[in-house]
Amino acid sequence: MTDQITKEEPVYVTEALIAEDIDAYLDQHQHKTMLRFITCGSVDDGKSTLIGRLLYDSKMIFEDQLAALETDSKKVGTQGQEIDFALLVDGLAAEREQGITIDVAYRFFNTEKRKFIVADCPGHEQYTRNMVTGASTADLAVILIDARKGVLVQTRRHSYLCHLIGIKNIVLAVNKMDLVDYDHAVFDAIVKDYAEFARSIGIESFTAMPISGFKGDNITTLSANTPWYKGPTLVEHLETVEVLSSVDADKAFRMPVQWVNRPNLDFRGFSGLIATGSVKPGDAVRVLPSGKTSTVTRVVTLDGDLDEAVAGQSVTVCFADEIDCSRGDVIATADNPPQAADQFEATLVWLNDEAMHVGRAYWLKLGTQTVSVTVQQPKYVVNVNTMEQLAAKTLDLNAIGVAELTTDRAIVFEPYADSRTLGGFILIDKITNATVAAGMLNFSLRRSQNVHWQALDVSREAHAALKNQRPAVLWFTGLSGSGKSTIANLVEKKLHALGKHTFLLDGDNVRHGLNKDLGFTEADRIENIRRVGEVSKLMTDAGLIVLTAFISPFRAEREMVRAMLPQGEFVEVFIDTPLEEAERRDVKGLYKKARSGQLKNFTGIDSPYEAPEQPEVRVDTTRETPEDAAERIVNLLLGAK
Structure with a gap:
């Protein structure tokens, strides 16, 4: 009996220890910090190869991936190397064909100390927008420079963008040192050149290191090929650098509200991701832009209430008071709120x-x-x-x-x-x-x-009630010569005869005064409509029915005016006259001048007209007389009272 216990006891103890070790490992892995970083620089500086090397060295490649990678590497014919690490990241067919990065590729890997998300950003200038996307959430940027080429235009562009976006941690990785025989002088010259540029754009500090993504020098272990380099390896630096979230935790509390959490009548909280600072029950907070204040009673998560939550955590915050708070508001420290x-x-x-x-x-x-x-x-x-x-x-x-x-x-x-x-x-x-x-x-x-809105005692509703009408904007749009002004004028005459208070804003008339400083470029056309929209809004505030007759060629500006007004007060009237018919009429002789080149930026000839997609009223002047169209518009307007 004793022998049996003695024999089995070590097995029992070993299993317990293994279980404890697994739990400890899982707990350690779960609580690792996360670093988001990007690799950027000029074309062919070795960004994708470096990331592939990091994935390979951190054992983040499955066996089937490795086999496929070895096969693909043989297809592209790498220079005697079994694996082309860049193929791990350059997933698009176009990228592999051209040997460049086009889209931003995100990859995950981890070491014993930290988890990482890396974005491989394209080097070509035409894909700068993709690079900005990758940099927008990064805590660190690895800016690669080909040791043979030195600091290039895209090196400067990407460095400036990283600084502009607010990336504080910059690693200057002088890559392909194997192709310059690991020459210390080459490395120093590049670092000096980059340092001068960095200072000129406001980069206060950066960490420079000589590497070779192709050979693996100074990536995970210090290389014997660069005995003159005494700094950390790239991975060591990535594991120890301070991440943005730890800096944000020291700032004042800010949490944009994503949604109001109301699963039942007994619970009401406000959910979001804490941007900066920390929050705990008992904290005084202010909701912006309303400025209402309250006290935090609970900080709730799916796993239960927290004693305190910090930047980077998604939580639901409950208040002691029933104050108005909704998506788009910001909850902040009461005595140190942001601006509005x-x-x-x-x-x-x-x-x-x-x-x-x-x-x-x-x-x-x-x-x-x-x-x-x-x-x-x-x-x-x-x-x-x-x-x-x-x-x-x-x-x-x-x-x-x-x-x-x-x-x-x-x-x-x-x-x-x-x-x-x-x-x-x-x-x-x-x-x-x-x-x-x-x-x-x-x-x-x-x-x-x-400049603040002045509170007025006489409201727009009171103005409209005095005139016994509902304010509205009848927005007539169409090509020059389509009949906008003619029909708008008829509509106003009918409304006036019915005792309605109206005002007609005509395109030509407005350009004699309010908009006399504007030409007919696209920018001036946009400003022309913006001003007319603002005037129309003020007139509806006075209770008037406003009629406007403008070409207003762009949908975006017509929708801008619609958004200025309460729902239902903007009535888009599309005078749908074909170009050939409008040109045949050519009342003002403008089409003739435009065709001969005497009149530039003329709508329908050398400037586009974007027809309304869903106008409230469509008038086909080839089938309907102006009188009939005006009668129909008046009936529609008054019938909506």
Whole structure:
């Protein structure tokens, strides 16, 4: 009996120890910190090869992946090397065919000390927008330089973008040292050259290291080929560098509200990702932009309540008071809240093939806030090669510029230098829903703080009631010569005869006064409609029925005016006259001048007209007389009372 116990006891103890070791390992792995970093630089600097090497050396490649990689490497014919590490990352067929990175490739790997998400960013200038996408969430940037080529234009561009986006940790990896015989002098010359440029753009410090992604020098272990290098390996540096979340935890509490958590009548909380700082029960908080205050009673997660939550955690916060709070609001420390404003100076990186339209309304998305915004003509654009500030009328693809912008209502923000979450935004085209720009708020404009809405005792409803009518904007749009002004004039005469209070804004008439400073470029056309829209809104506030007769060729501007007004008050009337018919009429002789080249930017000839897709009223002037069309429009308007 004793012998049996003695024999079995070691087995029992060993199993327990193994279980404890597994639990300890899993706990250690679960609580590892996460580092997000990017690799960037010029074309063929070895970014994809470096990431492939990191994945390979960290044992993050499955056997079937390794076998496929060896097969693919033979197909592309690597120089005597069994594995082409770049193929681990360059997944697109076009990338493999051209030997370049086009899209941003994200890869995950981990070591004993930390977990990593790495973004391999493209080096070509035409894919700069992809690089900005990868850099937007990164804590660190590994900027590669080919030791044979030194600092190139794209090296400077990517360094400037990294600094602009706020990446504080920069690693200068001088790659392909094996191709320059690990020459110490070559390394020093490159570091000196880069240091001069870095200082000129405001990069205060960086970590330089000589590496070879091809051979593995100084990646995971120090190389005997560079005895003169005494710094850390790349992996050692990545494992120990301070991550952004630890810095954010020391700042004031900020949490954009993503949604109101109301599973039943007994629970109401506000869910979101903590951007900065920490929160715990008992903390006094303020909800912005309303400014209402309360006290935190609970910090709730799926796994139960927390005594404290910090930056980077997703939680639900409950209040002691029933105050209004919804998606887009920001919960902050009560005695140190962020600002709210509606006019800013911002730095923009233009990401769209189509140039920026000055004055056009875009959607601005900042955190959980989405508002309408217009962008003014840039103050300047930056020449990344020389750091010169150059004059510009707009922003083209990959351009970096500074401009003023105005939102349709105040948003909660902090300068991007203080908070990525409350200072970084994207612009979205309202028609295509394409992301057209990434931006960073620099500061609010003083006039934003000094100009406030004045509360008025006589409301727009009171004005309308006095006139016994419902305010509206009848927006007549169509080609020149389509009959807009004719029909609009008939409609106003009928409404006037019925005792309605109206005002007609005609395109030609407005350009004699309010908009006499505007020409017919695309930017001027956009500003023309914006001003008319603002005037129309003021007139509806006075209770009037406003009629406008403008070509207004762009859908985005017509939708901008629609968004200015309460729902149902904007009536789009499309005078659908074919171009050949409008040109046949040519009442003012404008088409003839446009065809002969005497009149530039003429709609329908050398400037586009975007027809309404779902107008409230469509008038085909080839089938309906102006009188009949006017009668139909009046009946529709008054029938909607």
